[in-house]
Amino acid sequence: MQGENHLIWWNAFKQGDWSAYTSLYEAFYTPLNNYGAKFTADADLVQDAIHDLFVQLWTSRQNLGMPASVKNYLYKSLRTLLFRRIQSQAKVVNLDGAASSNGFHVTFKQEQTHKVEEQELRLQVAAMVSQLSDRQQEIVFLRFYEGASYDEIADIMGISTNSAYKLLYKALDSLQQILNKRSFALLCSLLLQGEIFFKNFLKTEG
Amino acid sequence: MYNDKYITYTLQDFLDDDVFVKWAIGAAATNAESDAFWSSFTTVYPQQAEHFRQALQFVQTYRTQDVVTATGRKAQLWQQITQTIQEQPAATARVKWLRPWMKVAAAMLVIAATGMLLLNTYRKQVVDTEYGEKRIITLPDNSVVILNANSSLHYARQWDTSAPREVWIEGEAFFDVAHINKDAGHIRPHERFLVHSKGITIEVLGTSFNVKSRHGKTNIGLVTGKIKVDYPGKTNRPAIVMLPGDYVEYGGESLLRNQKLERPEKLKDWTRKEIIFTDAALEDIIETLQDNYGYTVETKDDNIRRMKIEGEINVANVDELLAVISTTLNVKVNKSSEKHLVFYLGR
Numbered sequence: 053m054q055g056e057n058h059l060i061w062w063n064a065f066k067q068g069d070w071s072a073y074t075s076l077y078e079a080f081y082t083p084l085n086n087y088g089a090k091f092t093a094d095a096d097l098v099q100d101a102i103h104d105l106f107v108q109l110w111t112s113r114q115n116l117g118m119p120a121s122v123k124n125y126l127y128k129s130l131r132t133l134l135f136r137r138i139q140s141q142a143k144v145v146n147l148d149g150a151a152s153s154n155g156f157h158v159t160f161k162q163e164q165t166h167k168v169e170e171q172e173l174r175l176q177v178a179a180m181v182s183q184l185s186d187r188q189q190e191i192v193f194l195r196f197y198e199g200a201s202y203d204e205i206a207d208i209m210g211i212s213t214n215s216a217y218k219l220l221y222k223a224l225d226s227l228q229q230i231l232n233k234r235s236f237a238l239l240c241s242l243l244l245q246g247e248i249f250f251k252n253f254l255k256t257e258g
Numbered sequence: 259m260y261n262d263k264y265i266t267y268t269l270q271d272f273l274d275d276d277v278f279v280k281w282a283i284g285a286a287a288t289n290a291e292s293d294a295f296w297s298s299f300t301t302v303y304p305q306q307a308e309h310f311r312q313a314l315q316f317v318q319t320y321r322t323q324d325v326v327t328a329t330g331r332k333a334q335l336w337q338q339i340t341q342t343i344q345e346q347p348a349a350t351a352r353v354k355w356l357r358p359w360m361k362v363a364a365a366m367l368v369i370a371a372t373g374m375l376l377l378n379t380y381r382k383q384v385v386d387t388e389y390g391e392k393r394i395i396t397l398p399d400n401s402v403v404i405l406n407a408n409s410s411l412h413y414a415r416q417w418d419t420s421a422p423r424e425v426w427i428e429g430e431a432f433f434d435v436a437h438i439n440k441d442a443g444h445i446r447p448h449e450r451f452l453v454h455s456k457g458i459t460i461e462v463l464g465t466s467f468n469v470k471s472r473h474g475k476t477n478i479g480l481v482t483g484k485i486k487v488d489y490p491g492k493t494n495r496p497a498i499v500m501l502p503g504d505y506v507e508y509g510g511e512s513l514l515r516n517q518k519l520e521r522p523e524k525l526k527d528w529t530r531k532e533i534i535f536t537d538a539a540l541e542d543i544i545e546t547l548q549d550n551y552g553y554t555v556e557t558k559d560d561n562i563r564r565m566k567i568e569g570e571i572n573v574a575n576v577d578e579l580l581a582v583i584s585t586t587l588n589v590k591v592n593k594s595s596e597k598h599l600v601f602y603l604g605r
Contacts, residue, residue: 057434060402064394071396077336078400082327089326099328099335106339159324170319177319196320199283201276224270227316 058122066113073113077106080123083198084130090156090193091134097141101134108133121204127194128208156186158193180227188223191216264299267306272313282317385411387429389552390576392529399423399436401451404529406430406470407550422450429549430470432529437464437483458508461486467500468525472549475514479505479525533579535571539564540601543583547599551576558602562589 058079064072081102088098105126109116119125160178181189187209194200194208202220206213272278281296300307387393387405395403398417405411409429417423439449445463453460455471458478465483470476478487480500487506488497498506498513503522507515519525527534535543541563547553553576557563565587573579580591580599592600 057402060394060404060434061396064396069394069396071398072394074336075396075400077339081332081335082325082329085328086326089328095326095328095331099331103335103339103342107342110339110343161322161324173315173319174322177316181320192320195279196273196283196317197323199280221270224273227273228269 055121055123059118062118062122065109066116068113073110076109076122076126080126083123084126087127087193087198088130088134090158090190091131092138092155093157097137098134101130101137104133104137105130124200124204124208127198128210131208156189156193158189158197183226184223185219187211188219191220192223195220264303264306267303267309269309269312269316272309273316278313279317282314283321383413383415389550397423397425399438399451401436402434404432404434406432406528408552417448419446419448422447422452424452424454426454427469428455428471430468430472430528432466432468432526433462434466435462435464435483439463456508457489457511459488461488466526472545474509476508477505478507479519479522481522481525532574533571533576535567537566537568538571539566540583540587540589543567543579544601547576547579552597554598556598556600558600562601562603565589 058076061072061075061079065076084102084105085098088101089095092098108129158181160174181192184192190209191205194205200208202213202216205211205220206216209216211219267275277292278296281292299310303310385393385395385405387407387409389408391407393405395405395411397403397413398415401423403411403425406429409427409431411431412426413424433453435451439445449463451462451464453462453469455469456474456476458476460467460469460478462483462485465480465485467478467480467483467485469478478485478500480502482502484502485500486497487500489511498516500506503519505515505517505519505522505525506513524536527536533546535546544555544557544563547555567583567586571579571582573582580593583589583601584591588603590602590604592602594600
């Protein structure tokens with residue numbers, strides 16, 4: 053229903069409906085910022101790219117097609133514009149010019165939960181994700197945060213569905229290994245806690 | 259819903275499964291059926307419970323990440339965007355050629371235009387459609403109205419929080435109303451949405467429904483949500499509360515029909531393709547030709563109007579529709595002039 057509304061707005065916006073255009077901005081401002089922030093820590097750069105994106109949308113509205121998904125189209129466009137901005141800002145320009153890797157970083161919530169297991173799992177997932185390449189991290193994000201299919205990921209990132217699948221496959225393989233080791237790691241951490249407790253116990257005993 | 263493929267599901271398979279991932283994420287698109295399936299997965303496939311749990315745990319843990327909202331800069335960026343758009347045309351280059359007095363005149367024009375614009379926002383917005391035309395309208399609250407041909411929609415250009423959202427409709431429209439009420443026990447004025455049509459008032463919180471008001475009759479069909487239909491100022495007439503699939507027809511002040519539709523989503527069909535009919539009598543098709551496309555239609559035999567085309571007609575324009583009629587029924591159509599059709603029996 054939501055995607056359907058986006059298409060309705062898109063259609064109206066293409067015909068010059070300003071309020072539909074506003075609705076698109078309202079709906080996508082936050083998700084686009086969130087996605088863009090993964091590529092660069094420079095928030096201004098992301099804002100500039102979103103600015104470019106929306107200006108470009110309005111000025112070229114009559115030439116725009118009907119995308120299968122408005123969201124994917126906007127993500128894809130933001131990605132291109134942001135890379136362009138990042139590259140023009142970089143002192144050393146990549147000679148191959150292609151959309152080179154610009155980093156992709158997800159940070160996890162720091163809040164303390166009482167469940168040791170939950171916290172530990174979060175650390176492990178964070179560690180596993182940080183070991184992946186930037187592209188793999190982006191795929192993991194699009195897949196498990198945005199809920200995109202392989203086809204959609206391929207479309208947004210400008211790669212083939214097959215390589216999207218392969219990149220994620222490798223990422224998930226290392227996840228499997230981590231989770232297999234997990235019961236072992238949990239045991240270790242319990243032992244460690246026991247040791248600390250024992251040391252403290254000795255201290256208080258004098 | 260037991261499926262052998264799940265017996266061999268590994269962690270990887272779960273994470274590869276689009277339906278599973280959508281459900282684990284809690285995406286709005288997942289339906290009740292898939293929700294019920296995955297919720298009871300571990301009891302149906304106990305052997306796969308471990309992998310299922312690992313996959314779910316991974317997705318949920320991964321999603322406990324920081325979200326950048328940048329809400330504080332939203333309004334400012336929007337202002338910049340609109341400014342850039344306004345400055346875009348080649349006009350910027352031409353300003354240099356203006357003489358001082360022209361600049362003053364231009365500034366005054368801008369001021370006058372702004373004043374007009376401000377006045378305009380308090381005025382009524384009227385949207386009319388021609389024969390054969392359809393329009394999509396986004397209301398100030400982001401509700402969406404799809405207006406069918408030969409119809410008219412009125413509403414205030416600006417909506418505030420002190421009054422209900424109100425629109426007036428003649429002809430046919432499909433409403434997808436934004437639901438802004440969060441506390442059902444306490445409904446604030448602007449959370450109500452009122453549709454007025456031929457003395458009938460439809461009251462809504464957030465829902466989607468079709469209203470058709472033609473030839474003194476008003477039809478209302480509800481697709482999702484809940485609405486109340488009322489005759490304001492007439493106490494002897496109880497309001498009707500409609501639930502999804504309910505369909506009512508009013509003629510003048512009396513309720514002519516109150517039935518349950520098997521597939522209420524069909525009410526929305528007309529908004530998608532140009533012309534859609536399901537199991538339609540020729541009578542209904544003729545009515546649409548007259549109401550939405552401005553044709554006058556003459557039938558040489560009374561029985562013609564009662565003929566029926568079983569199944570679905572899905573065509574792009576009137577010519578295709580007429581072709582379907584003459585190929586499926588024993589009826590010939592003659593276009594005697596641009597907007598006049600004659601239907602008669604015969605091949």
